Amino acid sequence: MTSVREWIDSGRHAVSERWHNGPRWMRWAVIAAVIVFFYALPNREFYQWLGPIPTTGSNFGQVLFTISIYVLLAVGLNIVVGFAGLLDLGYFGFFAVGAYTVAVFTSPSSDLKTLWPWLLALPLAIVLTMISGVMLGTPTLRLRGDYLAIVTLGFAEMIRVAATSSAFLKGQRGFNQIPHPPGSYSDGKPIFGVLDPRPYYWLVLTLIILVVIGVRNLNRSRVGRAWISIREDEDAAQLMGVPTFKFKLWAFASGAAIGGLAGALFAGKQNFVSSQNLELLNSIIILAAVILGGSGNIVGAIVGGGLVAYLIERFRGIEFFGIELYEYRFMLFGVVLVVMMIFRPQGLIPNRRRAAEFKDRRKEVIVGG
Amino acid sequence: MTTLLEIEDVSLLYGRIKALHGISLTVDEGEIVALIGANGAGKSTTMRAVSGIRPVAGGKIWFNGEDITKLRADLRVRRGLCQAPEGRGIFPGMTVLENLDIGAYTRRDRAGVARDLARVLELFPRLAERRKQAGGTLSGGEQQMLAVGRALMSQPKLLLLDEPSMGLAPMLIQQIFSIITEINEQGTTILLVEQNAQQALARAHRAYVLETGRIVKEGTGADLLHDPSVKEAYLGVA
Ligand SMILES: Nc1ncnc2c1ncn2[C@@H]1O[C@H](COP(=O)(O)OP(=O)(O)OP(=O)(O)O)[C@@H](O)[C@H]1O
Ligand SMILES: [Mg+2]
Numbered sequence A: 001m002t003s004v005r006e007w008i009d010s011g012r013h014a015v016s017e018r019w020h021n022g023p024r025w026m027r028w029a030v031i032a033a034v035i036v037f038f039y040a041l042p043n044r045e046f047y048q049w050l051g052p053i054p055t056t057g058s059n060f061g062q063v064l065f066t067i068s069i070y071v072l073l074a075v076g077l078n079i080v081v082g083f084a085g086l087l088d089l090g091y092f093g094f095f096a097v098g099a100y101t102v103a104v105f106t107s108p109s110s111d112l113k114t115l116w117p118w119l120l121a122l123p124l125a126i127v128l129t130m131i132s133g134v135m136l137g138t139p140t141l142r143l144r145g146d147y148l149a150i151v152t153l154g155f156a157e158m159i160r161v162a163a164t165s166s167a168f169l170k171g172q173r174g175f176n177q178i179p180h181p182p183g184s185y186s187d188g189k190p191i192f193g194v195l196d197p198r199p200y201y202w203l204v205l206t207l208i209i210l211v212v213i214g215v216r217n218l219n220r221s222r223v224g225r226a227w228i229s230i231r232e233d234e235d236a237a238q239l240m241g242v243p244t245f246k247f248k249l250w251a252f253a254s255g256a257a258i259g260g261l262a263g264a265l266f267a268g269k270q271n272f273v274s275s276q277n278l279e280l281l282n283s284i285i286i287l288a289a290v291i292l293g294g295s296g297n298i299v300g301a302i303v304g305g306g307l308v309a310y311l312i313e314r315f316r317g318i319e320f321f322g323i324e325l326y327e328y329r330f331m332l333f334g335v336v337l338v339v340m341m342i343f344r345p346q347g348l349i350p351n352r353r354r355a356a357e358f359k360d361r362r363k364e365v366i367v368g369g
Numbered sequence B: 001m002t003t004l005l006e007i008e009d010v011s012l013l014y015g016r017i018k019a020l021h022g023i024s025l026t027v028d029e030g031e032i033v034a035l036i037g038a039n040g041a042g043k044s045t046t047m048r049a050v051s052g053i054r055p056v057a058g059g060k061i062w063f064n065g066e067d068i069t070k071l072r073a074d075l076r077v078r079r080g081l082c083q084a085p086e087g088r089g090i091f092p093g094m095t096v097l098e099n100l101d102i103g104a105y106t107r108r109d110r111a112g113v114a115r116d117l118a119r120v121l122e123l124f125p126r127l128a129e130r131r132k133q134a135g136g137t138l139s140g141g142e143q144q145m146l147a148v149g150r151a152l153m154s155q156p157k158l159l160l161l162d163e164p165s166m167g168l169a170p171m172l173i174q175q176i177f178s179i180i181t182e183i184n185e186q187g188t189t190i191l192l193v194e195q196n197a198q199q200a201l202a203r204a205h206r207a208y209v210l211e212t213g214r215i216v217k218e219g220t221g222a223d224l225l226h227d228p229s230v231k232e233a234y235l236g237v238a
Helices: A002-021 A024-040 A044-050 A060-083 A092-106 A118-140 A147-165 A198-219 A222-232 A234-239 A244-270 A281-293 A298-315 A325-343 A352-358 A362-368 B043-051 B073-079 B096-103 B110-123 B125-129 B140-152 B170-185 B197-203 B221-225 B228-234
Strands: B003-014 B017-028 B032-037 B058-063 B081-084 B158-162 B189-194 B206-211 B214-220
Touching: A024 A198, A060 A092, A060 A198, A060 A222, A060 A244, A060 A281, A060 A298, A092 A118, A092 A147, A092 A244, A092 A281, A118 A147, A118 A244, A198 A222, A198 A244, A198 A298, A222 A234, A222 A244, A222 A352, A222 B096, A234 A244, A234 B073, A281 A298, A281 A325, A298 A325, B003 B043, B003 B189, B017 B032, B017 B043, B017 B058, B017 B189, B017 B214, B032 B043, B032 B170, B032 B197, B032 B228, B043 B081, B043 B158, B043 B189, B073 B081, B081 B140, B096 B140, B110 B125, B110 B140, B110 B170, B125 B140, B140 B158, B140 B170, B170 B189, B170 B197, B189 B197, B197 B221, B197 B228, B206 B221, B214 B221, B221 B228
Parallel strands: B032 B189, B032 B206, B081 B158, B158 B189
Antiparallel strands: B003 B017, B003 B058, B206 B214
């Protein structure tokens, strides 16, 4: 066991060395190849060569769309949990705010009857989720400790209850005929239709790339340094003059905005939003994805989100000694997380600093004494 | 001499427990002022009140002529007040250089920051040797040096040091106290909390003795060093 781990570790180390010390063009070439691969992935002509990787039980394009939404959510939650170190247990609530904002302003079943096009509702959805993030964060982020975790958990539950029981939000009947994103091919057919999920996937993929570029730049700026200091020692950060509350709120609100964006994209694809879309456990799944991938590392969050969503979809329709694996997906993730926490708490693709934080000598005292 | 810090009748609560019962003290520009007292006397609490990470329940704090009683902690740093916290508060995942860099977080003058970085690395050659090492893996003494160096990076008018000699070997204690004197001679005013009363009183211009949240004695460092009751209680001499 140990030797296998050492072997894997040394292999990973070698790859990481080569990555960081290799020439710039090589890194760009690899990134470009990865991006091209993912744009090509939903095409049958391409994925039929990939053996058992594509899902068999369901439409692979649809699965890829779902995965891309999870990846976007993981990238957003990583800002909150990974960068600023805030435990948000209700992140999926922001997804719901985004999806419902689009639904309420665009769907004919909405009481508002505004019937906006999707593209008009999109910025509003992002702004409203951001505002809800600020409203939730302002009272709680001043407090230390676990309050935030509890309040965010309560927030997601509150959204779910509101969606289920308020007449305005239509409960299980939901909102239908939510319009799709705009655009048509040269022959007049809409790009974003009902049958082909691929354009939606490409849209989300493109947005993921843009969001990642933005987040990466933010994280490398003064803002990023402030986040790290808050995550590592909030009191010390404040003593060094970092306005901790402001930056926590920023992390929380920008994470929320990305969650809202994901929700709006989902609503635009799905055509239908109801309280049944609000599985509370999704918050936990996304959190698990971020931790699994390597909290604080953008690539880690992408890999974690992609892997978790893919595995969930891969379980669908697979029976194991007569047991439908999909039914046990949450339990399996629980087990995987526990195992990860024991053997690799810093995640699959850890952040360099995070790894060092786990080696913090102050913790030796606790272990030793 | 002008008064840099003035604390007037400050009290502070932890929940319902009163940790400070109306203490008053002043620090003049250019001084080293020591605060000594037994464990739990409220020394660190006083520091927290001054640096602003704990709100006070009553009283006033003036810094450089400005009432900062209600001012946010991070803004106090911008006014020139910086604390090296008890227990060091090193950022474990950041390298030595990154830790020092955060110390200069409030500053925009790059040239000045570079100059101060050079100065800190000169004061603490050990840090210079380990500039790329993660803060969390430094030894206790090295972390202590980093905490002091990091606070200096903010170019404070008043440097608050909470037990800078804690956990250090005797030789290092000597060294850190000489550095404190040196920093002071270079123009930084210092408020120093110490268990090591002997050293603190020898280095300080003035000192206060704190007992269960009250100031019970004050005087010049030399006076207190020879005060019989201080000798008995804090210097371990009968
Ligand atoms: N966060 C807290 N919550 C409750 N009580 C506290 C807290 N911090 C300190 N106290 C109490 O306040 C009193 C003063 O504590 P303080 O840390 O200021 O002591 P100190 O003089 O710095 O002692 P030491 O020399 O041991 O560091 C103590 O009785 C302590 O138990
Ligand atoms: Mg103390």
